[in-house]
Amino acid sequence: MxxxxxxxxxxxxxxxxxxxxxxxxxxxxxxxxxxxxxxxxxxxxxxxxxxxxxxxxxxxxxxxxxxxxxxxxxxxxxxxxxxxxxxxxxxxxxxxxxxxxxxxxxxxxxxxxxxxxNEGEGMFESQGAGDQGLMFGYATDESESWDELKGFYMPLPILLSQR
CATH class of the missing domain: 3.30.300.10 (GMP Synthetase; Chain A, domain 3)
Incomplete structure (x- = not known):
């Protein structure tokens, strides 16, 4: 399963x-x-x-x-x-x-x-990121199937949570 x-x-x-x-x-x-x-x-x-x-x-x-x-x-x-x-x-x-x-x-x-x-310091010379969280986002056409959601190009869970 x-x-x-x-x-x-x-x-x-x-x-x-x-x-x-x-x-x-x-x-x-x-x-x-x-x-x-x-x-x-x-x-x-x-x-x-x-x-x-x-x-x-x-x-x-x-x-x-x-x-x-x-x-x-x-x-x-x-x-x-x-x-x-x-x-x-x-x-x-x-x-x-x-x-x-x-x-x-x-x-x-x-x-x-x-x-x-700091560039050039530490174990990984090109790391360049601290200890903050990971955020992500993207444009998508997954909501284009629904007339009332056309043209937003946002992930479907975001659009639905805003309704």
Whole structure:
């Protein structure tokens, strides 16, 4: 008997906490690259609303050269506010430092990881990738059989999860 496999996908809307976290991490990356184009940034963001307030947790490794600094807390608050998290009724009021706490757990990139991503260093001279996850995507015509899905050219699981 042949064993099959099940492939699932999730798609979340703009206001979803996963998207908020992605946007905060992206904004931090953009800010770091704006002050140092060769900055190394591996940042994860977590948000949690509680009855007594909310929390934004930013953790990871950031290496910025040239003495430049980035205000991570201000970036997180601004990004969350621009998305619409401006009231505890919506899950958090990112502008209110009393009800929304931002915690930072950031350090410089470790030497072990740096060795693996710096060109010409480490065991594999051309590795060039860190410890982040694997993402994939592709254009496909697998949804062209359905009239309501024609012209999207996205993988069918993604299109179905967005319906």
């Amino acid at each position: 042949s064993q099959g496999h099940l492939f699932t996908s999730e798609s979340v809307a703009a206001g979803h906490p996963d998207k908020l976290c992605d946007n905060i991490s992206d904004a931090i990356l953009d800010a770091c690259l704006s002050v140092d184009p060769s900055a190394r940034v591996a940042v994860e963001t977590l948000v949690k609303a509680m009855d007594d307030g909310s929390h934004i947790v930013i953790a990871g490794e950031v290496s910025i050269h040239g003495g430049h600094t980035v205000d991570y807390e201000a970036i997180a608050r601004k990004t969350a506010s621009e998305i619409g998290y401006t009231s505890h009724d919506y899950g958090m009021c990112a502008n209110d430092s009393e009800s929304c706490k931002v915690q930072l757990f950031l350090s410089s990139q470790s030497e072990d990881i740096s060795q693996g991503v």
